[in-house]
Amino acid sequence: MAQEKETAKSSTKATAKKKQAVVVIHGMGEQVPMDTLRSFVDTTWVTDENLIPRSRVDSNNGQQRVENPVWSKPDRRNRSFELHRITTEEAKNGVRTDFYEFYWAHLMQGTTWEHFKIWFVDLLWRSPKRVPKDVFKAWIALWIITVLIGIVMAVSLLPVDDLRQCLAGECDDAGCSASSLCWTWIGPVLGVIVSLVAGTFVNVFLLKYFGDVARYVKANPLNVARRQEIREKGVELLETLMGVRDFDPSTQKKGAPYPNWDTEYDRIIVVSHSLGTIVAYDILKASFARVNRYLNRSGQARKKQPARDELEKLIQDAIENSGSLDLEEYRRLQNLAWKELKENGSPWLVSDFITLGSPLTHAEFLLAHDNDDMRSQQEKRILPTCPPALEWDPKTKHQHFTYQVGANFSNGAYFRYPHHAAHFAFTRWTNIYSKSERILWGDIISGPLADHFDLSTPVARLQGILDIPVLPEQDIEGKPKGSVPFFTHTKYWNMDVRTGPNDNWAVPYHIHKLREAINLLDK
Known part of the structure; x- marks a missing residue:
């Protein structure tokens, strides 16, 4: 009887309607918990009229719907009382x-000049050729x-003999003219001003913002922990x-039940901004490497990989x-292969x-x-690419992002496992950026990614990332359709930013492309 109840419980959980989760990873600087998430949700859910029919009444008050309501709930999965779902x-x-929200700013506290200086x-x-x-x-x-800054600070530290002589009462008319006194005072005052400005710039701007970058991207002993x-x-x-829970697929016995992952979600979307994109890239890399072999080894499941096969053939043919x-x-097959993987x-x-x-x-x-x-x-799979790095299979005479387990399979097309850095065969990567002009206009921090994280082979370079330029929109030749706003790095989900008369959508172009990329309706 107990076993029947447990089976019924598992069946109910398996057939229950699943939800989707959006994980937002903030960027550099002293971020306040939930600030990024709340503003992001306002843009991508609360104000999006396409998600819910306007004819449906407001779930809060039963009145005419003006916006889509949301609710903030405590959630143990965040492991922080500061963060809500x-x-x-x-x-x-x-x-x-x-x-x-994956909040990590508190883990970067205590950045010092020493942390920043090494990276700076x-x-x-470095050689200009490396820039x-x-x-x-x-x-x-x-x-x-x-x-x-170095010149000004050096000048401010020059000797001021005339001032010392006058303060000691030993100055004479020749050595303490009005002109020399003027410059005697200007030097120290200028030094103080430069020191204050430089100190403020270092502590308020460099350390609080780029200090995060310095500590995260530079793998030296001070930063590793x-x-x-x-x-x-x-x-x-x-x-x-x-x-996910610990599971060793190599110990799974034939006919043994495969674990049902205890989750209420069937889809996760990871959205990241600024330095958070590097953090997210690393998290995805580490996560997939821990579960890439968590596949059902039963005979029935092992023969069903048509989407994976079609995706690999697309890549092989392109090469x-x-x-x-x-x-x-490629993106269509990525989605099919992801569903097949599940x-x-x-x-x-x-x-x-x-x-x-x-x-x-x-x-x-x-x-x-x-x-x-x-x-x-990238070739060594330290930095995953999209499409993933490939390896030669002597049985199929082709390159694959998958491999077989065991040496007894004579058929190279048999059930295959993705290697540890192959997650971008299943996870679509969309990159939204703003082209930079004159350093401070647009977003010099961002740019296209497809040609940096492509699959590079001796005969072909295959690009699997969808790059979308915004703020402003670009025409087919890559020319801006509107004016480039000042420093757009923090404006990717700002509803109030427009780029001129060509940006005449009911919803700003960059917001439209963001909502389209997240694709909450999973079209």
Whole structure:
């Protein structure tokens, strides 16, 4: 009887209507818990009239709907009393959405000049050949500012003999003229002013914002513990939402029941901004590497991988024949392969990865020594690419992002497992950026990612990331359709930003593209 009840309980849980989760990962700086999430939810859910019919009454008061209500609920999965889960009613597709914030700013407290200096010196003291073209002007400007500050501070420290003589009562008319006294006082005062301005700039701006970048991207002994803690917390949240628990697939006996992952979600969307895109990239990499072999080994499940097979053939054909990838078809097959992966028992629920204002566009500048080093790390699967890195299979005579377990399979097309860095075969990557002009207009921190994280082979470069330029929209030739706003890095979900008369959508173009990328209706 007890076994029947347990079976019924499992059956009910399996057939219950699942929800989707959106995990938002904030960027650099002293972020306040929930601030990023609340403003993001306002833009992507509360004000989106396409999610719920206007004819449906407001769930709060039963009156005419003006906006889509949300509710903030305490949730143990965040493991923080500062953070709540923001939940919604059902959208018109019958699915409810839960929004979570992965908050990591508190783990970056205590950044010192020593943390920043190591990264800053490495940033400046490099060959111009190692500086990407899109940030070369900013790099030169940074050098000029640094040199000017150094000159002014050096001048302010020059000896002031005339002042010392006058204060000691030993000055004479020749040595203490009005002109010399004037310059005697200007030097120290200028030094104090420069010191105050430089100190304020370092403490209020550099350390609070770029100090996070310095500590996270630079793997030196001072930073390793913080990097590890941030990634561990991110993986912990993601695995909790996916219902992952420890499981060794190699010990699964034939005919033994495969674990049902205890989760109320069947889809997770990860959205990240600024430095948070690098954090998210690392979290996804670490998470997938822990579950890539969590697939059902039963005979029935092992034969069902048509989507994976079709996706690999698309990539193989692009390498061997066309030299380019049909991005629309690739993303369609990614989604089918992701669903198939779940059907085969995988707990991997991340359907989409969305990056906003991502510094990953400067990966060879931030994560590697230079472009050659970045490509080497990608080939070695240290830095995952989209499409994923491939390996040669002598049985199929093709390259795959999957492999077989065991040496007794003579058929190379038999059931295959994705390698540890193959998550972008199943998770679609959309990158939204704002092109920079004159350093401070647009977003110099962001840029396209498709040509930085593509699959690079000796005969072809296959790009699987969808890059979307916004603020402003660009025409087919890449020319802006409107004016470029001042410093757009923090404006990707700002409803009030417009880029001129061409930006005449009822909803701003950049908001429309953001909602389209998140795709809460899962169209």
